[in-house]
Amino acid sequence: MTDTIKSLYAGVAPPANTVVYTVPEGKYAVVKSIVLCNPNSIETNFTVLIAGMHVAYGHILKPNSTLAIDNLDVPMLTGTQIIVFSASNSPLTAYISGFERDYVQSEYSYTLATGNSTTGIYTGEDRLIKSIVIVGGIGSTDGKFTIQVAGQTIINSYTIKPRDTLILPSTNVFHPKERNLNINISSAASTVYFGVIWERLLS
Numbered sequence: 001m002t003d004t005i006k007s008l009y010a011g012v013a014p015p016a017n018t019v020v021y022t023v024p025e026g027k028y029a030v031v032k033s034i035v036l037c038n039p040n041s042i043e044t045n046f047t048v049l050i051a052g053m054h055v056a057y058g059h060i061l062k063p064n065s066t067l068a069i070d071n072l073d074v075p076m077l078t079g080t081q082i083i084v085f086s087a088s089n090s091p092l093t094a095y096i097s098g099f100e101r102d103y104v105q106s107e108y109s110y111t112l113a114t115g116n117s118t119t120g121i122y123t124g125e126d127r128l129i130k131s132i133v134i135v136g137g138i139g140s141t142d143g144k145f146t147i148q149v150a151g152q153t154i155i156n157s158y159t160i161k162p163r164d165t166l167i168l169p170s171t172n173v174f175h176p177k178e179r180n181l182n183i184n185i186s187s188a189a190s191t192v193y194f195g196v197i198w199e200r201l202l203s
Helices: none
Strands: 004-012 018-022 027-038 044-050 053-061 065-069 074-076 081-086 093-102 110-115 119-122 127-136 143-149 152-160 165-168 173-175 180-187 192-200
Touching: 004 018, 004 081, 018 093, 027 044, 027 053, 053 065, 053 110, 053 127, 053 165, 053 192, 074 110, 074 192, 081 093, 110 119, 127 143, 127 152, 143 192, 180 192
Parallel strands: none
Antiparallel strands: 004 093, 018 081, 027 065, 027 074, 027 093, 044 053, 044 081, 110 192, 119 180, 127 165, 127 173, 127 192, 143 152, 143 180
């Protein structure tokens, strides 16, 4: 399979909830990196969703600052979208890179799960957990979460502040078939969003 490496979006982040990229028919895409720049003299906030997964929610970027997020490897199926927006009085610029590939079901190795509540995720085959993204929502109270894989705790009672993002890239945690990945979310005024990316072990 040949990858078409490309800019999935390059431009000013719109001031409203806006789709900036949609995966073409017959393709799938993988988002590799996002670079965001605030060229303004005042702080701004922004939100990014990829295929329904929050990467940032109301995250604050200081004046004249740049945030680079790499090793994302977020898979997107045909028709799924990237949504980006920032504060209207201080818009930022966004550059999102990745690749497109022809979609062949038997060769597609990714799985993406998203949510915002306590969840047990079962898999019927051995997989690798490639990365985990946890995002604090807009609220006044810290969120807290615990993650277990096959009954073993890998993150315990981690506190995430509102508007913050925790990205665990390239984790490569083995997730055995018929065992759960459990994400236990305990929060008050703030919602906690999660995204988990698996890769199937192709023979």
